[in-house]
Amino acid sequence: MTTTTAWRADPYTDALRTGRGPLFLRRDDGRLLPLEVERWCEAPDRADRSVLDRCHGTVLDVGCGPGRLVAALAAEGHRAMGVDVSPEAVARAVRLGATALCRSVFDSLPGEGRWDTALLIDGNIGIGGDPTALLRRLRQVVSGSGRVIAECAPVDVDERCEVQVDDGRGGRGTPFPWARVGRPALSAHAAATGWTVSERWDLWGRHFVTLTRQSSSVLR
Template sequence: MTAQLTEPAARAWRADPYADALRVGRGPLYLRRQDGWLLPLEVERWCAEPDAADDTVLARCTGRVLDIGCGPGRLVAALARLGRTALGVDVTPEAVARTVRAGGSALCRSVFDPLPGAGRWDTVLLIDGNIGIGGDPAALLRRARELAAPGGSLLVETAAADVDERVDVHVEDGNGGRGASFRWARLGTRALCAGAPGAGWTPHGTWQAAGRHFVHLTR
């Protein structure tokens, strides 16, 4: 049921505006809510080398690492260069292709599809707002718990605002290109920490870096 829940989103992220932006490595690209509100998507940062905030995430990665919604794969590639076992998962073929070209390993699948190493990943990542995948954070947290090893970690990037919302959005490029509508979620740190125990996760700590917000959960 959860896999079916995310299929419209999977199709939307494969749509031309997002795939085209990844192909050239730059925006503009946005998530637009039905009421007109826009969330800029940081394509240039995603396609660049890890920045100082990303380095704080990489420093907390232990053992085998699974990056859910890896995008163009900057974190997976960085871990590979360090000789670490890391796998990215993304529904967009162009994202997977960029990850592989950067030297990382990635699969073109939904997180709700069967994945290798389920129950054995020491660190699972939900970075760049990917806690929103599927528009159901509780379902995503439960799925991440299935993938993580006993005692494993989940590192989540949260919204800077104190927000807890489920919305219909679409991807657009500001030049007339538009993808299909799908469900998305945005969670701030407080909302994530409040909901994590019900999905089998214990808040272990929070931190901020370069204006970005993160939570470390343990299984």
């Protein structure tokens, strides 16, 4: 079962339709990681605004979810597009006035190599379960002068695990790979793929970095 199919599982779709949880990622060790569905379905908060204010030029929101960020960018005049593997998430984003595609970031995307800013917010550095592969892929997607704005885990962690979407009431989706990285680990993954941390900031308990291309790098 692919990650794409897993995010179409009923617990996730149902939560997006109602705009509320509870919703979790259940790890293979049984630990539950809360998903903030209500926040995702509301207007951008101050922490989100700190991300939006740093977006330059054209913006690709990777794993856009129900679209609060990409819709806000569009309303402010950015050429912005979201991509997400959940049809319900994409439908909500479009209803908000955003441009969004039901597609994986690892699929062919419009404008590859020309996006000025790519977003990995709300834990989306975990997409595919391999942050190094994801950041390497974004080097193909973002322009030579572009940037990636990523949100880190609030703890010092670097882990890959198998997870399921879980509604806390017995409903679970199919297992798929996921990753969680804190700021030190993200810096290391970035360095290994030709990115460097050019800015870091914290707001409302959330942790962010801006990545720009290294001037000279040897990719591993």
